[in-house]
Amino acid sequence: MIFEKINTVQTSEELLDKAFRRATRAMSGKTISGRKTAIEANESMMLTAGNILTDNLKNIVRRFPTFENLPPFYYELADVMVGVDDMRKSLSRLDWASAKIHEVTREHVGKIRKAREPMSVRKQCFGRLSSIMRSIDKDLIFLNESRNKLRKLPSVNDEPTIVVAGYPNIGKSSFVTKVTGATPEIAPYPFTTKGVSIGHFFVGNDRYQVMDTPGLLDRPMSERNEIELQAITALKNLDAVVLFIIDATETCGYEIEDQKRMLEEVRSGFKLPVLVVANKADLPQFRDLDFVDMKMSTATGEGIEEVTSTLIEMVKKAIAEKEVVEENVIMDDY
Numbered sequence: 001m002i003f004e005k006i007n008t009v010q011t012s013e014e015l016l017d018k019a020f021r022r023a024t025r026a027m028s029g030k031t032i033s034g035r036k037t038a039i040e041a042n043e044s045m046m047l048t049a050g051n052i053l054t055d056n057l058k059n060i061v062r063r064f065p066t067f068e069n070l071p072p073f074y075y076e077l078a079d080v081m082v083g084v085d086d087m088r089k090s091l092s093r094l095d096w097a098s099a100k101i102h103e104v105t106r107e108h109v110g111k112i113r114k115a116r117e118p119m120s121v122r123k124q125c126f127g128r129l130s131s132i133m134r135s136i137d138k139d140l141i142f143l144n145e146s147r148n149k150l151r152k153l154p155s156v157n158d159e160p161t162i163v164v165a166g167y168p169n170i171g172k173s174s175f176v177t178k179v180t181g182a183t184p185e186i187a188p189y190p191f192t193t194k195g196v197s198i199g200h201f202f203v204g205n206d207r208y209q210v211m212d213t214p215g216l217l218d219r220p221m222s223e224r225n226e227i228e229l230q231a232i233t234a235l236k237n238l239d240a241v242v243l244f245i246i247d248a249t250e251t252c253g254y255e256i257e258d259q260k261r262m263l264e265e266v267r268s269g270f271k272l273p274v275l276v277v278a279n280k281a282d283l284p285q286f287r288d289l290d291f292v293d294m295k296m297s298t299a300t301g302e303g304i305e306e307v308t309s310t311l312i313e314m315v316k317k318a319i320a321e322k323e324v325v326e327e328n329v330i331m332d333d334y
Protein backbone atom coordinates (compact mmCIF):
# COMPACT_ATOMS: atom_id res chain seq x y z
CA MET A 1 0.00 0.00 0.00
CA ILE A 2 1.08 3.44 -0.88
CA PHE A 3 1.40 5.00 2.58
CA GLU A 4 2.54 2.01 4.53
CA LYS A 5 6.21 3.01 4.58
CA ILE A 6 5.44 5.82 7.01
CA ASN A 7 6.31 4.70 10.54
CA THR A 8 4.65 5.97 13.69
CA VAL A 9 5.63 9.60 14.16
CA GLN A 10 6.88 10.02 17.71
CA THR A 11 6.03 13.01 19.87
CA SER A 12 8.62 15.66 20.67
CA GLU A 13 8.73 14.33 24.24
CA GLU A 14 9.54 10.82 23.04
CA LEU A 15 12.17 12.04 20.60
CA LEU A 16 13.85 14.21 23.24
CA ASP A 17 13.82 11.35 25.72
CA LYS A 18 15.48 9.08 23.21
CA ALA A 19 18.11 11.68 22.28
CA PHE A 20 19.01 12.60 25.87
CA ARG A 21 19.07 8.98 26.99
CA ARG A 22 21.47 8.05 24.20
CA ALA A 23 23.61 11.06 25.00
CA THR A 24 23.87 10.01 28.63
CA ARG A 25 24.54 6.42 27.69
CA ALA A 26 27.38 7.48 25.41
CA MET A 27 29.07 8.89 28.48
CA SER A 28 28.38 6.14 30.97
CA GLY A 29 31.41 4.25 32.18
CA LYS A 30 33.77 7.09 31.28
CA THR A 31 35.53 8.81 34.13
CA ILE A 32 35.51 12.52 33.85
CA SER A 33 38.53 13.98 35.56
CA GLY A 34 39.85 17.35 34.70
CA ARG A 35 38.72 20.10 32.40
CA LYS A 36 39.75 18.45 29.13
CA THR A 37 37.70 15.34 29.63
CA ALA A 38 34.78 17.40 30.93
CA ILE A 39 34.77 19.40 27.70
CA GLU A 40 35.03 16.28 25.59
CA ALA A 41 32.30 14.47 27.50
CA ASN A 42 29.82 17.32 27.32
CA GLU A 43 30.66 18.04 23.71
CA SER A 44 30.06 14.46 22.77
CA MET A 45 26.74 14.44 24.64
CA MET A 46 25.58 17.50 22.71
CA LEU A 47 26.65 16.01 19.39
CA THR A 48 24.95 12.69 20.12
CA ALA A 49 21.67 14.34 21.13
CA GLY A 50 21.76 16.74 18.16
CA ASN A 51 22.48 13.97 15.67
CA ILE A 52 19.74 11.73 16.99
CA LEU A 53 17.18 14.50 16.74
CA THR A 54 18.16 15.64 13.25
CA ASP A 55 18.34 12.04 11.98
CA ASN A 56 14.91 11.24 13.36
CA LEU A 57 13.33 14.37 11.94
CA LYS A 58 14.91 13.81 8.54
CA ASN A 59 13.65 10.22 8.52
CA ILE A 60 10.10 11.28 9.25
CA VAL A 61 10.18 13.77 6.37
CA ARG A 62 11.76 11.24 4.02
CA ARG A 63 9.18 8.57 4.70
CA PHE A 64 6.26 10.76 3.77
CA PRO A 65 5.66 10.62 0.03
CA THR A 66 6.45 13.47 -2.33
CA PHE A 67 2.90 14.58 -2.84
CA GLU A 68 3.43 15.81 -6.41
CA ASN A 69 4.45 12.29 -7.42
CA LEU A 70 1.40 10.57 -5.99
CA PRO A 71 -1.11 9.14 -8.43
CA PRO A 72 -3.90 11.76 -8.69
CA PHE A 73 -6.40 9.37 -7.10
CA TYR A 74 -4.34 9.14 -3.92
CA TYR A 75 -3.42 12.81 -3.95
CA GLU A 76 -7.08 13.77 -3.99
CA LEU A 77 -8.05 11.31 -1.27
CA ALA A 78 -5.13 12.37 0.94
CA ASP A 79 -6.22 15.95 0.44
CA VAL A 80 -9.82 15.20 1.39
CA MET A 81 -8.83 13.15 4.42
CA VAL A 82 -6.08 15.21 6.01
CA GLY A 83 -5.15 18.13 3.76
CA VAL A 84 -2.00 17.93 1.63
CA ASP A 85 -1.13 21.58 2.26
CA ASP A 86 -1.21 21.16 6.03
CA MET A 87 1.00 18.09 5.77
CA ARG A 88 3.44 20.01 3.57
CA LYS A 89 3.61 22.85 6.08
CA SER A 90 4.21 20.51 9.00
CA LEU A 91 6.90 18.63 7.12
CA SER A 92 8.68 21.84 6.25
CA ARG A 93 8.59 22.88 9.92
CA LEU A 94 10.29 19.57 10.70
CA ASP A 95 12.94 20.43 8.12
CA TRP A 96 13.39 23.81 9.73
CA ALA A 97 13.70 22.25 13.22
CA SER A 98 16.25 19.76 11.99
CA ALA A 99 18.44 22.52 10.52
CA LYS A 100 18.02 24.67 13.61
CA ILE A 101 19.05 21.82 15.91
CA HIS A 102 22.15 21.28 13.85
CA GLU A 103 23.00 24.98 14.05
CA VAL A 104 22.37 25.25 17.81
CA THR A 105 24.47 22.17 18.53
CA ARG A 106 27.38 23.57 16.48
CA GLU A 107 27.09 26.91 18.21
CA HIS A 108 27.37 25.30 21.66
CA VAL A 109 30.21 23.04 20.61
CA GLY A 110 32.03 26.25 19.67
CA LYS A 111 31.26 27.82 23.02
CA ILE A 112 32.18 24.90 25.25
CA ARG A 113 35.90 25.12 24.52
CA LYS A 114 36.09 28.55 26.02
CA ALA A 115 33.63 27.94 28.80
CA ARG A 116 34.52 27.80 32.48
CA GLU A 117 31.66 25.36 33.17
CA PRO A 118 31.35 22.90 30.28
CA MET A 119 28.36 21.21 31.90
CA SER A 120 26.34 24.41 32.04
CA VAL A 121 26.92 25.01 28.31
CA ARG A 122 25.64 21.51 27.61
CA LYS A 123 22.60 22.13 29.79
CA GLN A 124 21.92 25.36 27.98
CA CYS A 125 22.21 23.53 24.68
CA PHE A 126 19.76 20.81 25.80
CA GLY A 127 17.36 23.54 26.88
CA ARG A 128 17.47 25.09 23.41
CA LEU A 129 16.99 21.69 21.75
CA SER A 130 13.97 21.04 23.98
CA SER A 131 12.33 24.30 23.07
CA ILE A 132 12.91 23.78 19.35
CA MET A 133 11.37 20.33 19.63
CA ARG A 134 8.42 21.61 21.64
CA SER A 135 7.72 24.20 18.96
CA ILE A 136 7.02 21.39 16.48
CA ASP A 137 5.00 19.27 18.89
CA LYS A 138 1.69 20.04 17.13
CA ASP A 139 3.21 19.20 13.75
CA LEU A 140 4.46 15.83 14.96
CA ILE A 141 1.07 14.98 16.43
CA PHE A 142 -0.73 16.10 13.27
CA LEU A 143 1.62 14.07 11.05
CA ASN A 144 1.08 10.99 13.17
CA GLU A 145 -2.69 11.36 12.98
CA SER A 146 -2.42 11.84 9.21
CA ARG A 147 -0.24 8.78 8.92
CA ASN A 148 -2.78 6.69 10.83
CA LYS A 149 -5.57 7.78 8.51
CA LEU A 150 -3.61 7.43 5.27
CA ARG A 151 -2.41 3.95 6.08
CA LYS A 152 -5.98 2.75 5.89
CA LEU A 153 -6.42 3.82 2.29
CA PRO A 154 -7.25 0.93 -0.02
CA SER A 155 -4.69 -0.34 -2.46
CA VAL A 156 -6.48 0.63 -5.60
CA ASN A 157 -4.18 -0.09 -8.48
CA ASP A 158 -3.47 2.26 -11.28
CA GLU A 159 -5.02 -0.10 -13.82
CA PRO A 160 -8.13 -0.13 -16.00
CA THR A 161 -11.10 -0.10 -13.67
CA ILE A 162 -14.80 -0.80 -13.79
CA VAL A 163 -16.67 1.05 -11.04
CA VAL A 164 -20.02 -0.56 -10.31
CA ALA A 165 -22.84 1.74 -9.25
CA GLY A 166 -26.57 1.51 -8.62
CA TYR A 167 -29.09 1.22 -5.79
CA PRO A 168 -28.80 -1.58 -3.19
CA ASN A 169 -30.01 -5.08 -4.09
CA ILE A 170 -29.77 -4.68 -7.84
CA GLY A 171 -26.98 -7.23 -8.26
CA LYS A 172 -23.75 -5.22 -7.96
CA SER A 173 -21.89 -7.73 -5.85
CA SER A 174 -23.31 -10.62 -7.89
CA PHE A 175 -21.76 -8.96 -10.96
CA VAL A 176 -18.34 -8.54 -9.32
CA THR A 177 -18.33 -12.16 -8.15
CA LYS A 178 -19.47 -13.40 -11.54
CA VAL A 179 -16.81 -11.61 -13.62
CA THR A 180 -13.91 -12.08 -11.23
CA GLY A 181 -14.81 -15.62 -10.26
CA ALA A 182 -13.80 -14.87 -6.69
CA THR A 183 -14.99 -13.26 -3.52
CA PRO A 184 -13.80 -9.68 -3.73
CA GLU A 185 -11.35 -8.27 -1.25
CA ILE A 186 -12.85 -5.60 1.00
CA ALA A 187 -10.67 -2.53 1.34
CA PRO A 188 -11.38 0.36 3.68
CA TYR A 189 -12.41 3.59 2.00
CA PRO A 190 -12.68 7.07 3.49
CA PHE A 191 -16.06 8.11 4.81
CA THR A 192 -17.78 4.79 4.44
CA THR A 193 -17.91 2.08 7.05
CA LYS A 194 -18.46 -0.64 4.48
CA GLY A 195 -15.29 -0.14 2.44
CA VAL A 196 -14.98 -0.89 -1.24
CA SER A 197 -14.84 -4.39 -2.59
CA ILE A 198 -12.26 -4.97 -5.25
CA GLY A 199 -11.86 -7.90 -7.61
CA HIS A 200 -9.73 -8.56 -10.67
CA PHE A 201 -9.99 -10.45 -13.94
CA PHE A 202 -7.70 -11.02 -16.90
CA VAL A 203 -8.31 -10.76 -20.60
CA GLY A 204 -5.19 -12.25 -22.16
CA ASN A 205 -2.35 -10.61 -20.26
CA ASP A 206 -4.30 -7.49 -19.35
CA ARG A 207 -5.61 -7.19 -15.84
CA TYR A 208 -8.79 -5.30 -15.03
CA GLN A 209 -10.03 -4.11 -11.69
CA VAL A 210 -13.71 -4.20 -10.70
CA MET A 211 -14.85 -2.09 -7.78
CA ASP A 212 -18.13 -2.23 -5.93
CA THR A 213 -18.59 0.76 -3.71
CA PRO A 214 -21.25 0.01 -1.10
CA GLY A 215 -22.34 3.09 0.77
CA LEU A 216 -20.83 5.35 -1.88
CA LEU A 217 -22.53 4.92 -5.21
CA ASP A 218 -25.76 3.34 -4.08
CA ARG A 219 -27.82 6.31 -2.99
CA PRO A 220 -28.58 9.77 -4.31
CA MET A 221 -25.62 12.14 -4.41
CA SER A 222 -27.81 14.90 -3.02
CA GLU A 223 -27.82 13.07 0.33
CA ARG A 224 -24.08 13.48 0.72
CA ASN A 225 -21.92 16.08 2.32
CA GLU A 226 -19.08 17.84 0.54
CA ILE A 227 -16.36 15.57 1.90
CA GLU A 228 -18.18 12.38 0.95
CA LEU A 229 -18.66 13.76 -2.54
CA GLN A 230 -14.96 14.49 -2.87
CA ALA A 231 -14.08 10.99 -1.68
CA ILE A 232 -16.33 9.65 -4.41
CA THR A 233 -15.09 11.95 -7.13
CA ALA A 234 -11.49 10.94 -6.41
CA LEU A 235 -12.44 7.84 -8.37
CA LYS A 236 -12.56 9.95 -11.53
CA ASN A 237 -8.76 10.02 -11.46
CA LEU A 238 -8.60 6.32 -12.21
CA ASP A 239 -8.71 4.93 -15.72
CA ALA A 240 -12.26 3.96 -15.08
CA VAL A 241 -15.67 3.46 -16.60
CA VAL A 242 -18.89 3.21 -14.65
CA LEU A 243 -21.20 0.25 -14.94
CA PHE A 244 -24.53 1.62 -13.77
CA ILE A 245 -26.84 -1.27 -13.01
CA ILE A 246 -30.59 -0.77 -13.15
CA ASP A 247 -33.10 -3.16 -11.68
CA ALA A 248 -35.89 -2.94 -14.24
CA THR A 249 -37.98 -5.41 -12.21
CA GLU A 250 -38.01 -3.09 -9.19
CA THR A 251 -37.64 -6.21 -7.01
CA CYS A 252 -34.78 -4.37 -5.29
CA GLY A 253 -37.42 -2.12 -3.75
CA TYR A 254 -36.48 1.07 -5.63
CA GLU A 255 -38.55 2.60 -8.35
CA ILE A 256 -37.15 3.03 -11.83
CA GLU A 257 -37.63 6.80 -11.67
CA ASP A 258 -35.38 7.01 -8.57
CA GLN A 259 -32.77 4.80 -10.18
CA LYS A 260 -32.84 6.96 -13.31
CA ARG A 261 -32.38 10.10 -11.24
CA MET A 262 -29.31 8.66 -9.55
CA LEU A 263 -27.93 7.67 -12.94
CA GLU A 264 -28.18 11.29 -14.07
CA GLU A 265 -26.36 12.42 -10.93
CA VAL A 266 -23.56 9.93 -11.55
CA ARG A 267 -23.35 11.03 -15.18
CA SER A 268 -23.12 14.72 -14.39
CA GLY A 269 -21.01 14.44 -11.25
CA PHE A 270 -18.40 12.04 -12.55
CA LYS A 271 -17.54 12.74 -16.18
CA LEU A 272 -16.56 9.12 -16.65
CA PRO A 273 -18.00 6.98 -19.45
CA VAL A 274 -21.13 5.21 -18.19
CA LEU A 275 -22.67 1.97 -19.42
CA VAL A 276 -26.26 1.48 -18.30
CA VAL A 277 -27.23 -2.16 -17.91
CA ALA A 278 -30.53 -3.61 -16.74
CA ASN A 279 -30.06 -6.68 -14.56
CA LYS A 280 -32.38 -9.55 -13.59
CA ALA A 281 -33.39 -10.17 -17.23
CA ASP A 282 -34.37 -13.68 -16.14
CA LEU A 283 -37.34 -12.47 -14.07
CA PRO A 284 -40.85 -12.31 -15.55
CA GLN A 285 -41.25 -8.72 -14.29
CA PHE A 286 -38.29 -7.62 -16.45
CA ARG A 287 -39.08 -4.95 -18.99
CA ASP A 288 -37.07 -3.03 -21.56
CA LEU A 289 -36.33 0.61 -20.80
CA ASP A 290 -35.40 3.23 -23.37
CA PHE A 291 -32.47 4.69 -21.40
CA VAL A 292 -30.74 1.34 -20.90
CA ASP A 293 -27.83 0.25 -23.15
CA MET A 294 -27.77 -3.49 -22.50
CA LYS A 295 -29.38 -6.18 -20.39
CA MET A 296 -28.02 -9.11 -18.38
CA SER A 297 -28.78 -11.56 -15.63
CA THR A 298 -26.13 -12.14 -13.03
CA ALA A 299 -28.22 -15.11 -11.91
CA THR A 300 -28.16 -17.05 -15.21
CA GLY A 301 -25.08 -15.43 -16.74
CA GLU A 302 -27.03 -14.13 -19.74
CA GLY A 303 -25.43 -11.03 -21.27
CA ILE A 304 -22.48 -10.91 -18.84
CA GLU A 305 -19.87 -11.53 -21.52
CA GLU A 306 -21.25 -8.84 -23.81
CA VAL A 307 -21.45 -6.36 -20.95
CA THR A 308 -17.87 -7.10 -19.88
CA SER A 309 -16.42 -6.81 -23.37
CA THR A 310 -18.29 -3.53 -23.96
CA LEU A 311 -16.87 -2.17 -20.71
CA ILE A 312 -13.37 -3.23 -21.73
CA GLU A 313 -13.73 -1.47 -25.08
CA MET A 314 -14.94 1.65 -23.31
CA VAL A 315 -12.07 1.69 -20.83
CA LYS A 316 -9.51 1.13 -23.60
CA LYS A 317 -11.00 4.00 -25.58
CA ALA A 318 -10.96 6.26 -22.51
CA ILE A 319 -7.26 5.47 -21.91
CA ALA A 320 -6.38 6.08 -25.57
CA GLU A 321 -8.20 9.44 -25.51
CA LYS A 322 -6.46 10.43 -22.30
CA GLU A 323 -3.08 9.66 -23.86
CA VAL A 324 -3.89 11.91 -26.83
CA VAL A 325 -4.80 14.74 -24.44
CA GLU A 326 -1.58 14.20 -22.45
CA GLU A 327 0.51 14.23 -25.63
CA ASN A 328 -1.13 17.48 -26.68
CA VAL A 329 -0.37 18.99 -23.30
CA ILE A 330 3.28 17.98 -23.66
CA MET A 331 3.37 19.42 -27.20
CA ASP A 332 1.86 22.66 -25.91
CA ASP A 333 4.70 22.96 -23.42
CA TYR A 334 7.24 23.28 -26.22
Ligand SMILES: Nc1nc2c(ncn2[C@@H]2O[C@H](COP(=O)(O)OP(=O)(O)OP(=O)(O)O)[C@@H](O)[C@H]2O)c(=O)[nH]1
Pocket (backbone or CB within 6 Å): 167, 168, 169, 170, 171, 172, 173, 174, 175, 214, 218, 279, 280, 281, 282, 283, 296, 297, 298, 299, 300
Ligand atom coordinates in the same frame (compact mmCIF):
# COMPACT_ATOMS: atom_id res chain seq x y z
N1 LIG B 1 -33.45 -13.18 -10.34
C1 LIG B 1 -32.30 -12.52 -10.21
N2 LIG B 1 -31.88 -12.18 -8.99
C2 LIG B 1 -30.70 -11.52 -8.90
C3 LIG B 1 -29.91 -11.20 -10.03
N3 LIG B 1 -28.81 -10.56 -9.61
C4 LIG B 1 -28.88 -10.44 -8.27
N4 LIG B 1 -30.02 -11.04 -7.83
C5 LIG B 1 -30.47 -11.13 -6.44
O1 LIG B 1 -30.63 -9.82 -5.92
C6 LIG B 1 -30.21 -9.75 -4.58
C7 LIG B 1 -29.17 -8.67 -4.42
O2 LIG B 1 -28.01 -9.02 -5.15
P1 LIG B 1 -26.59 -8.40 -4.77
O3 LIG B 1 -25.62 -8.84 -5.80
O4 LIG B 1 -26.26 -8.66 -3.37
O5 LIG B 1 -26.95 -6.87 -4.94
P2 LIG B 1 -26.10 -5.59 -4.55
O6 LIG B 1 -26.53 -4.54 -5.50
O7 LIG B 1 -24.68 -5.91 -4.49
O8 LIG B 1 -26.67 -5.26 -3.13
P3 LIG B 1 -25.96 -4.41 -1.96
O9 LIG B 1 -24.74 -5.17 -1.57
O10 LIG B 1 -27.03 -4.38 -0.90
O11 LIG B 1 -25.66 -3.07 -2.53
C8 LIG B 1 -29.70 -11.14 -4.23
O12 LIG B 1 -30.73 -11.83 -3.55
C9 LIG B 1 -29.43 -11.78 -5.57
O13 LIG B 1 -29.59 -13.17 -5.54
C10 LIG B 1 -30.41 -11.62 -11.30
O14 LIG B 1 -29.82 -11.42 -12.35
N5 LIG B 1 -31.61 -12.28 -11.31
